[in-house]
Amino acid sequence: MIIGIAGGSGSGKTTFTNAIKEMFKEDVLIIRHDDYYKDHSNLSFEEKKHINYDHPDALETNLLVEHVKQLKDGQPIEKPLYDFSTHDRKGSEMIFPKKIIILEGILILESKALRNLIDIKVYVDAASDERILRRILRDTKKRGRTLEDICDQYLKTVRPMHEKYVEPTRKYADIIINGGMNKMALELIRTKIESVLQEEV
Numbered sequence: 713m714i715i716g717i718a719g720g721s722g723s724g725k726t727t728f729t730n731a732i733k734e735m736f737k738e739d740v741l742i743i744r745h746d747d748y749y750k751d752h753s754n755l756s757f758e759e760k761k762h763i764n765y766d767h768p769d770a771l772e773t774n775l776l777v778e779h780v781k782q783l784k785d786g787q788p789i790e791k792p793l794y795d796f797s798t799h800d801r802k803g804s805e806m807i808f809p810k811k812i813i814i815l816e817g818i819l820i821l822e823s824k825a826l827r828n829l830i831d832i833k834v835y836v837d838a839a840s841d842e843r844i845l846r847r848i849l850r851d852t853k854k855r856g857r858t859l860e861d862i863c864d865q866y867l868k869t870v871r872p873m874h875e876k877y878v879e880p881t882r883k884y885a886d887i888i889i890n891g892g893m894n895k896m897a898l899e900l901i902r903t904k905i906e907s908v909l910q911e912e913v
């Protein structure tokens with residue numbers, strides 16, 4: 713079963729995804745759309761800073777679609793890895809199929825080809841002020857960004873692309889949840905996953 717978890721940057725997608733993983737451990741495989749950002753190692757760091765990472769064209773979604781199809785067919789994939797601090801791809805890793813696959817990312821419901829492969833579509837909702845505050849804390853601590861760069865990127869690309877491409881995908885969601893620390897939503901997903909795991913025993 714494929715679960716897609718979308719929502720704006722800082723909404724709590726990773727938090728929710730990690731909570732599912734914590735419950736089901738090795739039965740769950742997480743694939744992050746972020747790992748499919750295109751490589752720009754030919755550009756300078758200054759040039760890479762100004763790329764629009766919130767536009768669908770920034771991601772190699774066709775490769776993700778192929779990988780999901782392979783996993784559904786029971787085949788392993790060579791998944792790219794991404795480094796946010798350098799904006800570059802950083803090698804790859806071999807991933808083996810699992811019964812439950814979670815696809816996570818701001819634009820995971822944007823591509824029709826990808827949506828068609830997803831069984832449960834979730835959209836994590838959160839107020840934009842909460843999202844940017846969380847992003848500031850996370851990106852300064854974990855992604856090597858300055859406050860100035862985060863504010864500049866938010867106004868130039870993150871906010872307009874959210875309005876144009878991310879927010880409209882909530883209409884495709886089967887479930888819209890309020891934040892990533894949502895215990896009731898987690899219980900619903902847990903029940904569904906348990907039934908799928910039991911079916912296959």
Ligand SMILES: Nc1ncnc2c1ncn2[C@@H]1O[C@H](COP(=O)(O)OP(=O)(O)O)[C@@H](O)[C@H]1O
Pocket residue numbers: 719720721722723724725726727728846847850891892893
């Ligand atoms: N409901 C919440 N309350 C407080 N902090 C939260 C909440 N949800 C997420 N966070 C924190 O906000 C940051 C961004 O959350 P994350 O799950 O990584 O968002 P996303 O994957 O959607 O960008 C993380 O540091 C996370 O711990």
Ligand SMILES: Nc1ccn([C@@H]2O[C@H](COP(=O)(O)O)[C@@H](O)[C@H]2O)c(=O)n1
Pocket residue numbers: 720721722725726746749765766796798799800817818870
């Ligand atoms: N080199 C990059 C690539 C992406 N981003 C930003 O990441 C955001 C998506 O990740 P979340 O975990 O926040 O959902 C997206 O909004 C891009 O702006 C980046 O800053 N640098």
